[in-house]
Amino acid sequence: GDSVTQMEGPVTLSEEAFLTINCTYTATGYPSLFWYVQYPGEGLQLLLKATKADDKGSNKGFEATYRKETTSFHLEKGSVQVSDSAVYFCALTQAGTALIFGKGTTLSVSS
């Protein structure tokens, strides 16, 4: 079945460092891809999405590009802030399935 694999955490960075969180997927069709974020003590929030190959989703300085050839949707940010500390989840959905999530990657940013 469909699945999402994302890099193990935790990821620990200093403020203003470059962030990459890797995400790859396995799907039989053409899924839509998402990144969700869970800040401490809060619920999951949609961060960005891409619905077809080569689309780039972006929000709050984060971006991810839907790469069909490598079945990837890596999350990047050029300069992280302490307030970006959270758990990040990669997810996919396609017709006939509910959102399928990766296991989450914890990001900790220190000043």
Added chain:
Amino acid sequence: GAGVSQSPSNKVTEKGKDVELRCDPISGHTALYWYRQSLGQGLEFLIYFQGNSAPDKSGLPSDRFSAERTGGSVSTLTIQRTQQEDSAVYLCASSLRDRGAYGYTFGSGTRLTVV
């Protein structure tokens, strides 16, 4: 409502007791989903509702778990004869369309602890 509301936010129960978890989705959202979040396990899909019917119950882990939705709105997830392995955060989400590419809106969850 403005967001997805879940209650209670925390529940501690004794092993063997039944519990009910409630989800109030965003008004007008026809699709509703339940997930379970366990430490180190990510988010596990439990059940999906479209209106009052549940076309996909494939994630319910055992027959101790059941869910219903009434009036196309509020949903209740019931766990009978709770076990310690049921301890987790139970998340509810809703969306405008049927599993569409629009993303889901999640509630803050119910943290269930079985002692």
